Amino acid sequence: MFDSPEAQFAIDAVREASLLARRIQRDMVGSGLTKDDRSPVTVADFAVQALIARRLAENLPGAVLVGEEQADALRLEEGVATLDHITEFVRAAIPDATPEEVCGLIDRGSGEPPSTFWTLDPIDGTKGFLRREQYAIALALVRNGQVEFGVLGCPELEKGSIASGSKPPASAGGCIVVAARGHGTWFHSLKGSGEWQRRAVSTRRDATDARILRSVEKSHTNVDEIGQLAVKLGVTAPPVGIDSQAKYAVLAAGEGEVLLRLLSPSRPDYREKIWDQAAGSIAIEEAGGRITDLDGKALDFSHGRTLAKNRGILATNRHLHDAFLSALRTLDV
Numbered sequence: 001m002f003d004s005p006e007a008q009f010a011i012d013a014v015r016e017a018s019l020l021a022r023r024i025q026r027d028m029v030g031s032g033l034t035k036d037d038r039s040p041v042t043v044a045d046f047a048v049q050a051l052i053a054r055r056l057a058e059n060l061p062g063a064v065l066v067g068e069e070q071a072d073a074l075r076l077e078e079g080v081a082t083l084d085h086i087t088e089f090v091r092a093a094i095p096d097a098t099p100e101e102v103c104g105l106i107d108r109g110s111g112e113p114p115s116t117f118w119t120l121d122p123i124d125g126t127k128g129f130l131r132r133e134q135y136a137i138a139l140a141l142v143r144n145g146q147v148e149f150g151v152l153g154c155p156e157l158e159k160g161s162i163a164s165g166s167k168p169p170a171s172a173g174g175c176i177v178v179a180a181r182g183h184g185t186w187f188h189s190l191k192g193s194g195e196w197q198r199r200a201v202s203t204r205r206d207a208t209d210a211r212i213l214r215s216v217e218k219s220h221t222n223v224d225e226i227g228q229l230a231v232k233l234g235v236t237a238p239p240v241g242i243d244s245q246a247k248y249a250v251l252a253a254g255e256g257e258v259l260l261r262l263l264s265p266s267r268p269d270y271r272e273k274i275w276d277q278a279a280g281s282i283a284i285e286e287a288g289g290r291i292t293d294l295d296g297k298a299l300d301f302s303h304g305r306t307l308a309k310n311r312g313i314l315a316t317n318r319h320l321h322d323a324f325l326s327a328l329r330t331l332d333v
Contacts, residue, residue, distance in 0.1 A: 002178060002186075009059040010118075010139050010151045015176055016055070016093060017048045017137045018153035018190055021123060022174070024089055025155075029130060041126045042082060045069050046106055047089045048122035048137060053105040054094055056118060064117040066305060067109025068275050074103055112304055113274070116143045119301075121275035125244025127216065132156070134246040140278035145302030150279030152177040154246045155190060177249045177283050185252050185287040201289040201317035202254040207233040210257040210320055213250060216241040225262050225331055232327050248280030248315065252287035257320055259284075261313035262294065271306040272313060284315050291315040296325050 002011060021044050028040035049069045056063055074083040083099050090097045109120060118141055125135035137153035155174040174190030177199070185199040204210065212235060214226055226239060242250060250256050263270060281291045281299055292298060293310035300309045314324060 002180065005060065006141060006149060007178075007180065009055060010141070010149060011176065011178060013052045013055040013059075014137050014139050014151040014153040015190060015192065017051050017122070018155045018174060018176070020044075020051060020089065020093060021048055021129070021135075021137060021153075022155045023092065025129060025132065029132060039082070039085075041123055041129045043085050043089060044129065045123045045126075046071070046074065046082075046086045046102070049109055049120060050086070050090050050097070050102045050105040051093050052120055052122070052137075052139065053108040054097075057105075057108070064111070064114055065109045065120060066111065066113045066117050066274065067106075067120040068122060068273065069106055070110045071103040071106040074106070113142070113301075115302075116141075118142075119275045119278050121245070121273075121279075124276065125246065128156075128243025128246075131243075134243045136244040136246050136249070138245045138275060138279040140275075140282065142274070142278060142301045145300050146181070147278045147282040147301060148181045150179045150282040152245055152249050152279050152283060153190065154244075154249055157246050157249060175249070177252065179252075179279075179283040179286040181282065181286070183286070185283050187249075187253070199252045199283075199287045200254055201252060201284070201287045202257055203319065204257050204317065205319045207320055207323050208236055210235050211237050211255070212239040213242055213247040213256045213259045214239050215247075215261065216243050226260055228331055229260075229324070229327055232330065233323065245276070245280035248283050251289060251315060251317070252283045254287075254317075257317045258324055259291075259313070259315040260324075263312050271308055272310065273306055274301050274304075277307060277313065281315070288318060289316060290318040290321045292321070292325075294325075294328055 024044040049067045073079045087099045087102050121138040124138050129135040140150040141148045157175055158173050176188045179185040187197045187199050247259050251259050284291050294312040
């Protein structure tokens with residue numbers, strides 16, 4: 001089904017990176033971790049970006065990667081210990097990796113995007129990673145401002161199920177969600193077992209029945225205005241907090257109707273990073289949903305490393321999109 005070189009690279013690389021992230025989490029995230037200790041996710045971010053950069057160079061020579069991380073701090077004296085830790089984990093997949101090569105691989109993602117490029121969020125959902133809840137490895141191919149192919153590796157998500165009405169439980173199984181322009185959105189187990197299964201958004205059309213997915217972290221959205229929006233539309237279900245682009249996988253599986261990223265009052269001029277939206281956006285579209293900014297404009301990935309021409313995110317099962325756009329306008333978000 002996904003037999004092109006690009007598809008094979010992306011699926012295999014994200015699956016391998018997801019298993020590496022899980023290993024780092026298992027070895028580094030312990031019960032004694034303090035609230036401000038981000039070292040495990042720092043190691044995972046850099047290790048995953050280095051691994052995927054290496055696999056990209058091996059499989060698609062000349063392809064450009066635009067990633068979240070840069071290795072400048074790792075080259076400083078205070079970064080040596082962290083770099084050694086990263087290299088140790090990378091060697092589980094690339095036995096001959098050196099600290100110098102690891103830095104070089106990470107920095108392959110530091111440039112400005114050309115017309116065709118891959119964009120990567122190595123660990124999307126840092127707090128979820130540290131809490132052993134939801135996080136994602138998100139990789140997408142962008143061509144002329146449009147996402148053509150996307151892969152979400154969700155090591156703690158099982159089929160996108162939130163049948164209980166609350167957040168999806170962490171799962172030892174994990175999944176891969178793959179979407180290709182014109183070919184739908186598909187689910188596969190992280191282990192690679194079983195058949196590919198097609199995903200489709202829900203068919204709910206009554207806004208009062210909508211299940212709203214939002215970020216767990218209040219700094220990533222405007223929680224108060226999401227509450228006002230729910231009241232205005234008569235939504236009765238409480239919002240579901242999920243870290244990372246795992247939310248997009250859940251919506252694409254029909255286990256939620258609306259996904260919102262409103263502008264935080266503390267950052268009214270914030271613009272989304274391309275790697276935070278690319279893979280998830282095509283997963284929703286190819287599952288039959290709709291995704292725009294808060295003004296109803298299509299997402300435009302042709303303006304550098306951010307969605308500079310877009311404000312916030314509204315993703316739905318398509319049936320409820322216009323109703324939520326109209327309600328957002330009355331709130332003047």
